[in-house]
Amino acid sequence: MPRRVVKDSFYEKAKKEGFRARSIYKLEEIQQRFRLIKPGDRVLDLGAAPGSWLQAESTLVGSTGLVVGLDILPILALPGQNIVLKQGDIRGLDVGALLAELAIPSFDVVTSDIAPNLSGVREVDDAHVLDLYEAVVRVVRGGLKKGGNFVVKVFFNPEFRDMARDLRPLFSTVVIFKPKASRGVSAEVYLVCTGKA
Numbered sequence: 001m002p003r004r005v006v007k008d009s010f011y012e013k014a015k016k017e018g019f020r021a022r023s024i025y026k027l028e029e030i031q032q033r034f035r036l037i038k039p040g041d042r043v044l045d046l047g048a049a050p051g052s053w054l055q056a057e058s059t060l061v062g063s064t065g066l067v068v069g070l071d072i073l074p075i076l077a078l079p080g081q082n083i084v085l086k087q088g089d090i091r092g093l094d095v096g097a098l099l100a101e102l103a104i105p106s107f108d109v110v111t112s113d114i115a116p117n118l119s120g121v122r123e124v125d126d127a128h129v130l131d132l133y134e135a136v137v138r139v140v141r142g143g144l145k146k147g148g149n150f151v152v153k154v155f156f157n158p159e160f161r162d163m164a165r166d167l168r169p170l171f172s173t174v175v176i177f178k179p180k181a182s183r184g185v186s187a188e189v190y191l192v193c194t195g196k197a
Helices: 002-017 024-034 051-059 095-102 122-143 160-168
Strands: 041-046 066-071 083-089 108-114 144-155 171-177 187-195
Touching: 024 051, 024 066, 024 171, 024 187, 041 051, 041 122, 051 066, 051 083, 066 095, 083 160, 095 122, 108 122, 122 144, 122 160, 160 171, 160 187
Parallel strands: 041 066, 041 108, 066 083, 108 144
Antiparallel strands: 144 187, 171 187
16 A cells, blocks of 8 residues: 555544544554553643644543643643643753642653654754753653653654663663554654653
């Protein structure tokens, strides 16, 4: 089947099912395989716009859970009563202040489908990817509970192996996973991390 047809089928499916982006199906595959999110969990979604991961996470955590979405871009309001939306740059996020504002000790799960705007200049883009990745990991270190789970989108670049290696001491397991819903031509993969030390 041609790649274009596969891409369009996920886009059309998302549109038909009322999801904001085709990326919903990446999270769906990750969840089916790794069961990162449970009912009642408190989830922080970084780089959350336009909100398709929030839509899925809101359902997964249920009425007793909480989903917090953060993005530098505004996120249109979502119907879930368990969703809190925040606009801001992750690189300046004070995770301690966020936890205090929400009156919770930590998050059970952190998810990140964040990606920088790409310029097409490899060295510049790689530096932006690394900058965002380091900001995400800083939030995870400070805000994810012991035993918590984490998934982050990364790209094959010179720093990729270092990223995976750096996370291994922090978690029981770190798995490299490429969902079927990822575009075939994309260099993106996900690091799925369980059991924070």
